[in-house]
Amino acid sequence: MELNKTRCVLDAQHLPKTWYEIRADLPAPAPGLLHPGTLKPLGVEELSQVFSPSLAQQELATEREVEIPEPVRQLYALWRPTPLVRARRLEAALDTPARMYFKAESLSPTGSHKTNSGLAQAFYAKQDGIKRITTETGGGQWGTSLAYGGAQFGVEVDIFMVRVSYRQKPYRRGQMEMYGARCVPSPSETTEAGRAILLQNPHHPGSLGCAVSEALEVAAKDNKARYCLGSVLNHVILHQSIMGQEALVQMEMMDDYPDIVVGCAGGGSNFSGIAFPFLGKALREKKATRFVAVEPVACPSLTRGAYAYDFGDVAGMTPLLKMHTLGSTFTPPSFHAGGLRYHGMAPLLSHVYALGLVEAVAVPQIPCLEAGLLFARTEGIVPAPESCHAIRTAMDEALICKQEGKAKTILFNLSGHGHFDMQVYMDFLEGKLQDEALDEIHLKEAMGKLPTGG
C-alpha cells in the first residue's frame, strides 16, 4: 500500500476564491421560480421578501464564477480544503481493481458539508441587515451549520427540527443550542402551519416540507427576519460547489480523474456540490464522466417523482419550483437518513437529470448501513446514514468493476459523520432494523394533489 497518494491535503492558499455556477455551462436554461398565484417568474425583489436580498440575487444570477466573500473564506479556512482520501482499505476489502476516493466533508466543525452554505447564508444575512434567520432541519446537520454561522456573524437563529429527528437525535439539538440557536420540534404549536398539521394528526412525525412551512411563517411575520433553506435552491448549490472545485484540483494532484462521481441526494445540494464542477468540465471538454445521485427507496423523488411545478413546503407558502417531486404533502416514513426525507429535488439537479446528464438510483437502508459499517471498519470514520447511500453505490460500482475486471476511478462524497446517529448503527448491529418501503398509496394521493401539470 502506498503512503503517497492516499490523502490529498491542501492548505488555505489553495482555497478556491470563487464558487462555481453550473447554469453558465448548461445546454438549456433551467426553469425559474414561479409565483403560485400569477404563475409568473419571480424576480429578485419578490424573492427578497423571503430570503436575504444577496441570496435572492444569487438565486437568479447565472455567471460562471461568484466571488466568495473574504469573511466566509476565512471561516472556510478553519477546515477547508477538506482532504480527498483514497479509500485503499475499502478497495482491499472489496478486492476491487477500482480506485475509490472520498471527499471528507465529515471533518467540518459541525460534521457535514452543510457548513459550507450555513456560514455563507449567515454572512449575507448580516451584510443585508437581517437580525434573525429561520430555517428547517431534518437530521440536524443543516440546523447545526446555520447555528454556527449565526454564532460567527451575530445573527439570531430559529430552527424547526423535524419531530422524529428531534426525538432520535437530541444531541444535534444540543449542538445547535451550544452555538446559541433556538430549536423547536416541528410540527410545533408556535405557528399556524404547525397547529394545522397537529390538529389533523397530533402524533405527526414531521417532515422537511412541514418544517419549511413553519420557518417561512415565522420569517414572514418579522420584517427583520428572513428564511434560509439548507438545500434545493440554486444559491445553496452554488455554495456547495466548493467541494467539487477542491476535488477537481485534488484529483489532478493525485494524477487521476473520476469516471464516476457519486453523492447522496435529499434536497440535492450535496450531490450537486460535489458533481457540478465535474459536470461543467465534462460539458465544456466533452468528457465522458458518469454522475450518480443516490436516494432512499422510501423517498425517491428523482427515480419515482413527477417532473412538475410544485411547492417546496407542505403548506404551499413557497414559490413554485419545477422539480422531481413526490408531491408536497408526501411524508416519508421515519427511516434513519433524516437528511434524505424531502419530497422534492433541487430544480437545478432535476433539470440536469431531465437533460440526461446525471443518473439516479434508489437504495434501501439496510445495504446502506452495511456499507457504512464496512467503511468504518476499513477507513475508520463512522459515516452519516445519508452518506452511507453514497458509499453503498460507490461500492456497488466498484464491485461491477471487479466483475468486469475494469480499474475505474470512483469519487464519492462523504457528506458527514455519523456521531449523532450511533443508535441507528447499534439497532442495526442488533438486527432491529429492516429495509424501509415506499408508501405507494400515500405517494399516489400526494401526486394527485400537485398544483399544476408541470
Next chain:
Amino acid sequence: MELNKTRCVLDAQHLPKTWYEIRADLPAPAPGLLHPGTLKPLGVEELSQVFSPSLAQQELATEREVEIPEPVRQLYALWRPTPLVRARRLEAALDTPARMYFKAESLSPTGSHKTNSGLAQAFYAKQDGIKRITTETGGGQWGTSLAYGGAQFGVEVDIFMVRVSYRQKPYRRGQMEMYGARCVPSPSETTEAGRAILLQNPHHPGSLGCAVSEALEVAAKDNKARYCLGSVLNHVILHQSIMGQEALVQMEMMDDYPDIVVGCAGGGSNFSGIAFPFLGKALREKKATRFVAVEPVACPSLTRGAYAYDFGDVAGMTPLLKMHTLGSTFTPPSFHAGGLRYHGMAPLLSHVYALGLVEAVAVPQIPCLEAGLLFARTEGIVPAPESCHAIRTAMDEALICKQEGKAKTILFNLSGHGHFDMQVYMDFLEGKLQDEALDEIHLKEAMGKLPTGG
C-alpha cells in the same frame, strides 16, 4: 484576520518517520518498574508476560528515536499530520494579545489522540502473534481506538469500560462494537477482581484502576492474550510523541514557537505526547518554555498526590510504578471528564514533574465547560470535556497575557471532540451541573494504603 497562517496542514510526506523518546534527553534517569513481591526492577521477559513483547521492549528502551513501523505510518496517514490551527476567533473573543494554537487531534477517525497508540499497540500484538488484547477504557476514547486497531490488524479486542461512563456514553460502546470489539461495563461479574468489588458495593461506579484489574486478569488467564494500556506507560507516551513532533515542524512553518505548552493530564500520555518533543528541545537547546499539565480538582494526582511506588490498578496486579498517586484504591466521583479519572500519573511525567521541568494545575469542571463552550462558538469544534481542561488553562494564560500586555505564544492540545459528550453540555447549559470536589476523607484513606513509602 489573516487567511494565511491560520491552519498548518501537512501531507503524508511530512509524517514523522520516528517516535521521540524523552528519556534520551533527561538530566536524570527515570525510576523503573518494580516487581511487587521482590521490589526488583522488571526486565523485558517479565513484562512480556503482561504486554506484547515488542511493547515490553519499548517500555524499557531509551534510544531517542524509535522507527514507526510502516503499516502504522500508513494508517496514521489516514488523518495525520493533524492540522495545527491558530485559534484567531478565540483570541478575538478573549481580546488577548496572546497567539493561541491548538493541535486538532479531534480529527482522528475515532475522535481523539488515543488512536496514535491504539493502532501501534494492535500492530505489535499482531506482529508478536498475540490473538486477543484486553484493555480498560474510561470516557471511551481509548477503547474505541484499540478497537479500531484490532479491526485493522485482525486482533480480537476485549474492553472493560468504567461503569459510569458505560452508562453516560452508550454510543462510545456502539462505536467499539462497530469496529468489532466486545465491551462490558466494569466492575463486571466476568472476573474475580470485578466480583470482589461488586461484593463490597453492588453499585460501584467503576474506576480506571478497577477496569485495569479486570482486563489484566482476563489477559493473564489466556496465553494467547496480552493486556494493553491506553496511557501511563513509557511506550504509550512514546507513541503519542508524534503529536509534539508534528507540532514542532508546524510551529516553525507558522514562524512561531510556543512560550507555553498546555495539555490535560489523566494518565499523562496526552500531555506528554504534545509536550515532550518541545521539552526535549528545551533541554537540548536550553530554551525557556513552560509546560503546564492540567488535571481535574477531583482527581489531582500531580498537585495533591504522593510521589511514591504504587500499583496501577485497584487489585494490585500491576508492577509497582513510581508516580504521583492518590492511592490505587482512590475512586474519584463521577464527574464528566471520564478520561481524567485515574488515581496515578505516568511515571515519566511524574519524574519530569518531580525534576521541576513541568508545572501542574488542577481546575474544576464548570470553568472548563465554560471554556469549551466559548471554544465551540468561536472555533466551531465541540471539544471533549477532557480537552476543555487544556482550553481553560490556555485561556487563563491568554488572559494573564492580556493583563500584562504580553503577546506570548500558547500551544494547547485539543485531544478529542465531544460528540459523545453532548449530554454534559446540555446539562451544563440547563444549569444542572456544579463543580466537583475532591473527597478529602477518601483521599486520606487511599493514601494510607500505599504499598511502599516511595
